[in-house]
């Protein structure tokens with residue numbers, strides 16, 4: 511009601527005529543310009559109404575750490591997390607509560623143990639690597655081989671299946687082309703669902719998600735990893751099979767949605783930069799472990815820097831509001847948002863920020879700390895170590911199997927996903943590449 515009215519000590523407000531929609535369109539179509547221009551006019555912390563939510567943007571990266579450290583009694587992700595579970599993953603409120611609140615501690619402990627523990631990570635990496643090698647050796651190439659192939663269309667399902675194999679084992683029904691199609695159908699409308707649009711508007715998303723849920727609780731064979739541990743916990747708290755499926759399907763999406771575009775973009779950028787390609791090939795020929803390849807590591811971080819737009823959001827928990835460390839007064843229910851591309855694209859941090867430079871972090875590894883694709887604070891991605899490793903294993907597998915030559919310019923990224931993670935390729939476009947099996951690798 512009083513969204514556009516500024517009270518004493520509150521941050522300045524971006525005025526909008528359409529109360530419920532607010533600044534959603536100008537923010538969504540070009541967030542960097544929106545934030546930079548309003549920062550100039552209103553100061554580094556200001557409020558904008560985004561799709562009905564008063565959202566306070568903190569635009570000075572110096573303030574971010576302090577914000578992310580504030581206790582849950584002031585700012586929390588939990589309510590927003592629950593909303594997303596219900597709106598985007600078709601979860602009922604009871605299951606969402608179990609995942610986001612009651613089970614949070616147990617489930618978080620499982621993330622740490624299985625997604626970051628050394629033994630579990632190396633077992634997962636091994637399954638991903640086997641899957642990449644098997645899939646790439648059987649990949650059907652065009653005839654004649656000089657015809658270019660669309661990289662995203664060709665390799666996204668390869669990354670999806672390897673990720674499923676790492677989580678569930680190679681024989682699980684999710685390691686299949688049809689499951690990739692279900693995932694892609696659900697994912698395609700994810701920005702609308704996460705934004706709160708009613709799910710009946712997107713029947714292909716709900717049937718894609720239903721397809722994944724119908725398979726996700728199938729036996730995981732002898733893979734005693736994260737998914738098995740979660741399933742045991744959900745049985746212990748008496749969730750029904752369909753509720754267990756909904757809770758497990760979240761991990762299917764979280765594990766693949768950002769890993770797929772990161773992997774394909776990194777490959778596309780490396781292949782379109784002759785100096786990066788030869789530096790990566792030099793590291794590969796030394797046969798080091800992927801964790802010991804600083805140039806490749808730099809390339810993946812450079813892709814994160816340029817393609818990620820994961821926005822970290824919190825909600826003011828106390829109904830009477832809070833005062834932020836800098837003195838700004840916020841109302842109960844206000845959202846607080848941090849948008850890392852402000853830091854990623856700042857020429858004071860990165861020379862020629864619009865340009866992908868594979869070796870950017872080799873001499874300045876400390877600058878990787880300025881790159882934030884995984885969110886921060888309590889909701890920071892628990893899969894980050896595995897994701898980074900999986901992408902490197904993917905690049906190594908592709909470049910071992912193929913010579914990759916990019917044809918033409920790289921297309922833009924998909925701007926409709928801004929705020930949600932790693933941006934995929936612009937709709938209707940792809941990266942066109944010639945793939946030739948390397949000598950000694952031909953069947």
Ligand code: HEM
Pocket residue numbers: 621625761764765766768769772818820821822823883884885886888889890891892893894896897898931932
């Ligand atoms: C490049 C790849 C990835 C990126 C950029 C990424 C990014 C993110 C981000 C930004 C969040 C937090 C969202 C927030 O703060 O609101 C998140 C959460 C999460 N991610 Fe990732 N992620 C990646 C890969 C993975 C992988 C491979 C897994 C699992 C195998 C995974 C599992 C999760 C889970 C379970 C959560 C939710 C954590 C929770 O509920 O506390 N992610 N991810």
